[in-house]
Amino acid sequence: MSTSASPVDDLLAAADRQWRTLGVQRGDRLALGTDLRAELEAAQADGLAPAELLGADPAAFARRLAEEAGVERLPPRYGPILAAAFFGAVVALIVGFVLATGLHEAFVAAFDLPRSVHVPVWLAGGGFYAGVAAVTIAGSVFTVRVLLRDAPRIRHTTTRMALLLPPAVAAAVAAAVAFGNALDYPLTPFAIGAEVAIVLVGFLATTVLARRWSITSGGTAEAGGRP
Amino acid sequence: MYRMIAVDDAAERQAQLLRGSLDMCLLALLAAEPAHGYELVRRLDTAGFGAVSYGTVYPLITRLHRLGLVANALEPSPTGPPRKVYRLTDTGHERLSAWREQWIQFAGVVNATLDVKGTSA
Incomplete structure (x- = not known):
């Protein structure tokens, strides 16, 4: 109304x-x-x-x-960009997990650390999952860049995705961990679903933000033909 | 039924013809005398084009302005806020002359063709 x-x-x-x-x-x-x-x-x-x-x-x-x-038109195309980012992230997540697991096993087999060297569990785990996350983000950005190569300002969008997604995903993962910690890490469908949803929402919202940033900055050419 | 189709067809044909010549006619009307947007609509009607909508004329004027063929200036109105009055630029005058020549030549060819068809029918 x-x-x-x-x-x-x-x-x-x-x-x-x-x-x-x-x-x-x-x-x-x-x-x-x-x-x-x-x-x-x-x-x-x-x-x-x-x-x-x-x-x-x-x-x-x-x-x-x-x-x-004759004004410049930059359709946001949020839907296709989110779909491509999600698809790329899922594929890259699987690839990244397999890759990180394979590398971990290869390093364990190849190198025998002396007993005096203690690698904290959080560092080992953090390194492992950070590697998986890096591959996931890279895969997502790459997929958007390739699948939507004809979309206007897509290069700006993927550059901003590469810039924004690492800290945003880190923050989303931290929020998901805090959520799990608050509930004492129950392995219930609700808790796991909520943790996944927190990370997913962070990822998708940041992708939208990156796209919005790319189409609202630097492309404000004046409408030369206004009467 | 047939009559309705014929009327629709004639209207569609008129719209197609208008599409290719309306910008030139707007330039010609503005060359005769500067005008504001909806005054141009009235002039088109008076000239015999029928009801050409403001929704068609205003975007077209926008294009002519973008191309530098028309300029505008705000002029006070006795009835309300100032109105934007459009006039032809020098480039607009040159373009109108070129388009007019082209149109006359084109219309001559079309007329000659139609005459030939008409006599042989």
């Missing part, structure tokens, strides 16, 4: 929604909206109904206007 004060506000809100869907940059949306508001308010003052001016489909009007204005 609309709470806008005027028909002009309603139309501009509908147009802005369409421009967002099309991936029109914020600066361009603002400029297109300002110009359109001035036109519609002037027409309204002359006794013309703004809704009649734009026709029955303001979204189609907004789409046409964005096309004719």
Whole structure:
């Protein structure tokens, strides 16, 4: 339900929604909206109904206007990016686990540490799982880069994923461990599911953030064709 | 039923013809006299194009502005906020001349072709 004060506000809100869907940059949306508001308010003052001016489909009007204005469009494509990131992460997680296990066994067989050397369990475990996590993140980023190579600004997105995912996944894992610790690490479906969900939500939210960052920064070319 | 199809077909045909020539006609109307957006809609109607919507004209004016063929200036209105009035730029005048020549030549070829078909039918 609309709470806008005027028909002009309603139309501009509908147009802005369409421009967002099309991936029109914020600066361009603002400029297109300002110009359109001035036109519609002037027409309204002359006794013309703004809704009649734009026709029955303001979204189609907004789409046409964005096309004719030649504004840069960067559709977010969150769905395909999340799907590719998730798929790549799952495959890489399996590969990483097999790889880390294999390397661990190979090193144990090849090297015999002297008894004086004590490797803390947390360090060994941390190294193992950090290796698996690194392969998982790398696989996810690589998959997004390859599968969505034609998406605009995908290189920026994967660069930001590579930057943001390691600390975010580390934080999510820490949160999952804290959650498990609070419950005394029960091996119930609920506890394990919740821990997986915490890490997964952290991973996916960070991927969305990386994409959002890449399409909202540096791509704010002015809409040269605004009337 | 047949009549409805014929009317739809004629409207669709009219829309197709308009699509290829509306930008040129807008330039011509603005060359005659600067105007604001919905005034152009009225002028198109008066010129005989029928009801061309503002939703068609405004995006087109946006393109012409992007191409540097029209410029705009805010002018005070007696009825409300200032209105954006469009006028042709020098580039717009040059482009209109070129498009006009091209159109006349093209229309001549089309007319000649139609005349030949008409006499042989």
